[in-house]
Amino acid sequence: MLESIALLLFLGLAAGIGLGIASRIFYVWEDPKVLAILDCLPGANCGGCGQAGCGAAAEAMAAGRIECNVCVVGGFETAKAVGAILGQEVKEREPDFALSSCIYGVGEADPIFTYNGATDCRAAVMLYGGSKLCTIGCVGMGTCVKVCPFNALSMGEDNLPVVNHDRCVGCGTCVEACPKNIITLSSATRRITSEYVTDECTAPCQRACPTGIDVRGYIREIKKGNYEDALRIIKEKCPLPLVCGYICPAPCELACRRNLADKAVAIDPLKRFVADYERTTGKQIQPYKTPSNGIKIAVIGGGTEGMTTAYYLARLGYEPTIFESKPQLGGILRHAISEDRLPRDVLDHDIKGVLDMGVEAKTGQVMGRDFTVDGLLKEGYDAVVLTTGGFDSRQILNPAFSQQGNVPVAGVFTMLDFLMALSRGQGVSSVKHAVMCFSGEKTLETARKLRGSGCDKVTIVADKPSAALPNELRGIHANPVEGIEVRPSNSIVAMGGISDHLCRIMIQEVNEKGDICGAQEILDADLVIIPGARFPEWVFVHANGKPETPSDELKWQTIDSFQTFPRDARKGIIGAPEPGRMSDSTAVVKAILSGRRLARAVNQYFSNGVILPIEHLALEAESIPDVTELHHITTSERVLPALAYAEDKTEGGAMQLREPLPAIEESDAVKEAERCLQCGLICYKKG
Amino acid sequence: MDYIILIISSLLINNILLAQFLGNCPFLGTSKRMDTAIGMGIAVIFVLTIACIVTFWVQHKVLDPLGIDYLQTVSFILVIAALVQLVEMFLRKFAKPLYTALGIFLPLITTNCAVMGAALLIIRKEYTFTQGVVFAIASASGFTLALILMAGIRERLEISDVPLALRGTAIGLITAGLMALAFFGFQGMDAALTALVRS
Numbered sequence: 001m002l003e004s005i006a007l008l009l010f011l012g013l014a015a016g017i018g019l020g021i022a023s024r025i026f027y028v029w030e031d032p033k034v035l036a037i038l039d040c041l042p043g044a045n046c047g048g049c050g051q052a053g054c055g056a057a058a059e060a061m062a063a064g065r066i067e068c069n070v071c072v073v074g075g076f077e078t079a080k081a082v083g084a085i086l087g088q089e090v091k092e093r094e095p096d097f098a099l100s101s102c103i104y105g106v107g108e109a110d111p112i113f114t115y116n117g118a119t120d121c122r123a124a125v126m127l128y129g130g131s132k133l134c135t136i137g138c139v140g141m142g143t144c145v146k147v148c149p150f151n152a153l154s155m156g157e158d159n160l161p162v163v164n165h166d167r168c169v170g171c172g173t174c175v176e177a178c179p180k181n182i183i184t185l186s187s188a189t190r191r192i193t194s195e196y197v198t199d200e201c202t203a204p205c206q207r208a209c210p211t212g213i214d215v216r217g218y219i220r221e222i223k224k225g226n227y228e229d230a231l232r233i234i235k236e237k238c239p240l241p242l243v244c245g246y247i248c249p250a251p252c253e254l255a256c257r258r259n260l261a262d263k264a265v266a267i268d269p270l271k272r273f274v275a276d277y278e279r280t281t282g283k284q285i286q287p288y289k290t291p292s293n294g295i296k297i298a299v300i301g302g303g304t305e306g307m308t309t310a311y312y313l314a315r316l317g318y319e320p321t322i323f324e325s326k327p328q329l330g331g332i333l334r335h336a337i338s339e340d341r342l343p344r345d346v347l348d349h350d351i352k353g354v355l356d357m358g359v360e361a362k363t364g365q366v367m368g369r370d371f372t373v374d375g376l377l378k379e380g381y382d383a384v385v386l387t388t389g390g391f392d393s394r395q396i397l398n399p400a401f402s403q404q405g406n407v408p409v410a411g412v413f414t415m416l417d418f419l420m421a422l423s424r425g426q427g428v429s430s431v432k433h434a435v436m437c438f439s440g441e442k443t444l445e446t447a448r449k450l451r452g453s454g455c456d457k458v459t460i461v462a463d464k465p466s467a468a469l470p471n472e473l474r475g476i477h478a479n480p481v482e483g484i485e486v487r488p489s490n491s492i493v494a495m496g497g498i499s500d501h502l503c504r505i506m507i508q509e510v511n512e513k514g515d516i517c518g519a520q521e522i523l524d525a526d527l528v529i530i531p532g533a534r535f536p537e538w539v540f541v542h543a544n545g546k547p548e549t550p551s552d553e554l555k556w557q558t559i560d561s562f563q564t565f566p567r568d569a570r571k572g573i574i575g576a577p578e579p580g581r582m583s584d585s586t587a588v589v590k591a592i593l594s595g596r597r598l599a600r601a602v603n604q605y606f607s608n609g610v611i612l613p614i615e616h617l618a619l620e621a622e623s624i625p626d627v628t629e630l631h632h633i634t635t636s637e638r639v640l641p642a643l644a645y646a647e648d649k650t651e652g653g654a655m656q657l658r659e660p661l662p663a664i665e666e667s668d669a670v671k672e673a674e675r676c677l678q679c680g681l682i683c684y685k686k687g
Numbered sequence: 688m689d690y691i692i693l694i695i696s697s698l699l700i701n702n703i704l705l706a707q708f709l710g711n712c713p714f715l716g717t718s719k720r721m722d723t724a725i726g727m728g729i730a731v732i733f734v735l736t737i738a739c740i741v742t743f744w745v746q747h748k749v750l751d752p753l754g755i756d757y758l759q760t761v762s763f764i765l766v767i768a769a770l771v772q773l774v775e776m777f778l779r780k781f782a783k784p785l786y787t788a789l790g791i792f793l794p795l796i797t798t799n800c801a802v803m804g805a806a807l808l809i810i811r812k813e814y815t816f817t818q819g820v821v822f823a824i825a826s827a828s829g830f831t832l833a834l835i836l837m838a839g840i841r842e843r844l845e846i847s848d849v850p851l852a853l854r855g856t857a858i859g860l861i862t863a864g865l866m867a868l869a870f871f872g873f874q875g876m877d878a879a880l881t882a883l884v885r886s
Contacts, residue, residue: 004755011749011762015769022773026780120846146845 033062033085040081041071046149048072048171061086069093073150073169094290096170096185098152098163101201102138104683105158109137125179134682135625136199138182144174188290189607192236192315193600196618203679204626205267207618208255210593211244213237215252215267222270222673230274231285238592239311239357240304240350242279243333245272246342249587257679261630265676266640273669279349286357293317295606298381300367303331304588305537306387307354308595309602314358316603321360321381323371329354329361333588368408373540374500378554383602384540387595409535411502411526412495415439415446416533422449431455431527435505437492437574438462439531444472444484446529451483459485459523461492463510463571491516491572495528496543496557502526508572516572530574537561537598538573541605561601563611565594625682632686639672640664688884690821696877697825703801704833705863705870710801714834715859717792719845724838728831730792732824735802737774738767739823742806743816763806771797801830836866 037058045053049070051060060066061082069079069090076092083090115124115131121143124130130139140159152167153174161174161183174183181199196202196212205215214233221230234241248268256264278285295318299310302324310320328334329351333342355361365371367388376384386409413421415436434455436443447458462469466477466488477486487507493516494506505525509518530536543555562573604611618624677684703709710731717727742763750756775793778786786793796802805826809819840862849858 003753004758007749007753007755007758008761008765011745011765015765019769019772019776022776026776028779118843118846119848123846 031059031062034058036085037061037068037082040074040078040085042073042078044073044149044171046073046169046171046173048169048173072096072171075169092291094187094189096172096187097165097168098170098172098174098183099186100138100161100163100183102136102160102180102182102680103201103678104134104137104680105156105160106132106138106140107159109134109680109683115139122177122179130180134201134680136180136182136201136681137683138180143177143179144183147173147177149173188288189316189603192290192312193596193603195597195614197614198616198618198621198624200618201680202618202624203681204255204257205252205679207624208251209237210251210587210589211238211596212593213252213271216676216678218274219265219267219270219673219676220678222274222669223676225670227274227277228283228285231278232287234271234274235285235287235353237596238589239308239354240333240588240592241271242275242346243342243350243588244268244592245275246346247337248589251587251589257627257630257677257684258675260628261633262635263638266638266672269640269664270669270672273664273666275350276663279346284353284356286353287315289315289358290317292319293606294319295382296321296380297602298323298376298384299387300373300384301331301387302326302329302361302363303387304333304591305595305598306331306385307351307359308592309385309387309598310359311354311357312596312599313602316599318602318606319358319360321362323365323367323376324361324363325366327363329363372500373409374497374554374556377540377542377556382541382606383559385598385602386535386538386540387598388535409538410497410500412528412530412535414530414533414535415442418446418529419449422453433457433459433523433525434527434529435459435461435492435523435525436529437531438464438469438473441470443531444470444476447484450529455483455527457483457485459487459525461487461490461507463489463491463514465489465512489518490521492528492574493520493560493562493572494558495538495573496555498556499554502528510571514571528574536573537594539598539602539605559601559605560611561598563613564597564601564604627682627684630677630684633677633684634687636675638675639668690818692877692880692884693818693821694825695880697822698829698832699870700873700877702829702833702870702873703805703826704830705867706874707804708867709804710799710830711863713796713799713801714837714863715856718834718837718841718859721835721838721842724834725831726788727792727795728827728834730789731796731799731801731830732827733789734771734774734793734796734799735805735827735830736820736823738770738802739806739809739819740816741766741770743809743819746810759807759810760803763803767802767806768797801826833866833870837862840866 035058038054041054041058043054047053049057049066049072051057051066051070057066057071061068061070068082068086068088069076069092071078071082072095074081075095076090079090079093110133111131112128112133113131115127117123117127119141121130121139121141124139124141129135130137132139138160140155142155142161144161145153145155149171150167150169152164152169154162154164156162163183170185170187172185175181175185186194196207203216206212209215214236218230218233221227221233231241238244245268248271250268252267253264256267258264293316297310297313297318297320299306299313299320299322302322306322306324307329310322313320322329324331326335330347333347334344367373373384373386431450431454434447434450434457436447436450436458438460443460447460450458460473462473466474466486469477469486469488473486476484477488480486489510490507491510492505493508495502495504496506497503502525505523505528506520507523508516508520510516511518539559539561540556541559543557558573560573562571601611679685697703701707704711704714713727713731717723745762745766746759750759750762771793775786778789778793805823808826809822812822814822837859841859844858844862853861
């Protein structure tokens with residue numbers, strides 16, 4: 001008895017003392033911060049932060065290799081706790097969430113074979129890319145559900161993944177597992193500025209709409225009677241739903257798949273119906289916003305494009321202010337379109353919606369007379385967005401060509417203004433180096449006039465190779481003439497200046513396809529002549545990224561906002577003949593698109609510092625899978641009045657005027673909504 | 688020759704998992720993924736060998752001389768537990784990569800019945816020290832083998848159309864049973880092998 005107690009005591013003591021000594025000998029110093037951080041982390045080891053589990057993340061955070069707000073599971077609370085341990089201030093990170101895009105499950109979509117193998121999407125896709133005819137469709141084996149560490153996914157009745165947004169933390173495990181890219185990570189910001197890409201399920205109407213309204217989405221809600229949700233879906237992409245409902249030339253209806261069977265769904269009148277519903281019931285419906293970030297943006301021009309830019313910037317948390325020269329906002333909509341087509345109370349209703357989103361407007365403010373770009377930057381605006389060009393940039397006051405007095409945009413003139421000033425006998429005596437874009441035969445003549453009026457040097461920048469230029473210019477390129485230089489295969493990509501002087505121009509080489517990708521060069525220039533009579537959409541910011549102290553001279557530059565435009569328009573900030581512009585005045589929806597892209601550029605500049613083009617845009621895709629005939633659908637006559645478009649269904653035909661539309665009955669609207677086929681890329685509702 | 692028979696016997700014929708049913712908990716718990724199974728297997732080989740060496744010494748130098756055999760189980764538990772702690776500290780100091788690789792598995796197997804069982808079997812079968820070490824390594828390898836086989840099967844089960852009621856542990860246990868049946872085929876082979884060698 002005693003023996004055994006003694007033995008166990010001895011063994012226990014020996015082990016205890018041994019371990020005690022060993023713990024001293026084998027002591028490894030560990031950063032107490034790592035342990036403390038590890039305590040704060042949720043321990044899910046999901047890898048959503050990009051590290052190999054929470055332990056590795058804690059070490060990386062303590063070592064300062066990663067930010068302390070990268071944990072997607074813990075969110076802001078965890079980030080704050082970690083920040084407190086490390087003594088850092090923590091910026092709130094916008095939460096990500098998973099989004100599923102396929103809308104027709106395996107049961108409903110057209111199959112190419114019946115799959116009977118292992119129940120794993122990755123296995124199923126190895127066989128001819130899945131059993132569906134649609135190449136981007138969900139194969140429905142639920143691999144995403146199996147891999148989700150947070151049980152946030154489930155397979156719905158139609159065999160499509162359903163995301164439970166309360167549980168989803170945005171770790172991205174499902175995105176990695178899905179072989180079809182059905183599930184993508186998104187965030188409020190990315191959703192607001194998103195454009196359709198080729199590996200996304202889009203209906204023909206959605207792709208045809210320049211603003212990219214989720215047409216099938218809002219028609220589905222109208223069918224269910226959820227008019228408020230329908231309007232919310234429209235306002236997600238279009239800040240002026242009622243205006244569009246009245247005057248949009250509705251290219252979507254030409255693309256409507258029902259045209260293959262009978263007549264297109266009355267997409268635009270349905271939009272008008274829900275927008276009217278908002279106006280008559282007085283319930284204002286606004287889509288979501290992201291939290292405010294306090295960045296002040298001046299938007300110059302209160303037309304469709306300017307209002308759209310301001311609307312999106314407000315939704316992205318900025319504080320936009322519109323500067324409009326006329327007493328009221330509206331631009332072309334107010335001053336050029338007849339009241340028969342667009343009653344002004346309709347316009348006012350939509351403008352109120354834009355302003356209520358958090359947009360300030362200063363009317364009766366003429367650029368050049370009441371304010372200038374550098375003046376606004378000095379006043380404390382973080383960026384100035386120029387959206388003046390809808391019909392005539394010369395609304396901007398261009399007081400004197402002699403560069404005395406108030407110059408609206410330092411060192412920038414339109415060719416038309418320059419020629420008119422010359423004819424009045426005004427010269428450019430103080431200009432040392434003028435840069436202009438090649439815009440046809442007139443260019444060289446203008447360059448000579450510039451030289452003649454006292455300019456020391458003129459550089460003509462052309463985005464074409466020298467072989468494609470007129471003989472005379474080619475000659476000057478080969479044998480330079482004094483004072484005139486030709487730079488073929490180049491584009492102007494940025495301007496920079498100090499206070500109200502333009503100082504430099506950055507040009508960059510373009511390849512044969514016209515893509516800007518070559519070497520950059522900075523020219524010291526103090527004058528830029530824009531071909532034509534309209535100002536491009538430019539965004540001016542403080543050159544060193546932050547406002548100067550009052551005593552410093554203001555340094556400013558433009559950002560490469562043209563990166564957001566479609567590839568064929570990405571020709572630098574000044575192009576020819578319609579300089580670097582996206583919006584023309586052919587349709588309100590086109591101006592909305594370019595307004596949104598400008599907002600995207602501004603947001604990318606302030607959040608990442610770089611503006612990236614959107615790759616694989618559905619709008620730019622050479623071919624997108626589509627159907628050429630419809631099977632198994634019941635034809636039905638269009639309930640709502642048809643558009644007055646001509647028989648030819650070409651792009652030109654789509655831009656025709658429309659007869660004024662009478663008010664729409666609710667029952668008619670619902671009946672018309674039921675005609676919608678709820679198209680996917682190649683799927684549609686049968687029966 | 689005897690050693691070869693000993694190895695074959697403890698690796699296949701008397702497989703510690705599938706013939707003696709020791710260590711079923713980690714067998715089901717860590718066989719869902721191949722990399723976990725391999726990690727666990729290596730950790731078991733490592734710990735089991737060291738544990739057997741130390742318990743052999745405790746048995747022959749402490750318990751036997753004092754004549755208190757009945758304390759075998761208790762003292763073995765104590766010794767193995769302390770040992771694993773020590774090994775963990777040692778690895779952490781001098782072999783950080785191995786420590787990170789074995790990770791959670793080291794403390795997990797502190798009181799694993801496969802480790803305990805092997806230590807007790809060495810004493811019961813009255814092996815010499817060398818025989819004991821060989822037996823320990825071979826048994827642990829047998830454990831690893833079974834675990835990896837199981838992981839391979841379960842990775843396939845994961846994507847197979849298993850009836851709802853049988854999903855998870857249920858189908859795991861059925862699989863384990865079927866594997867044990869397969870290993871049952873080795874039974875009696877040791878006697879035949881011995882006879883073959885002797886003749």
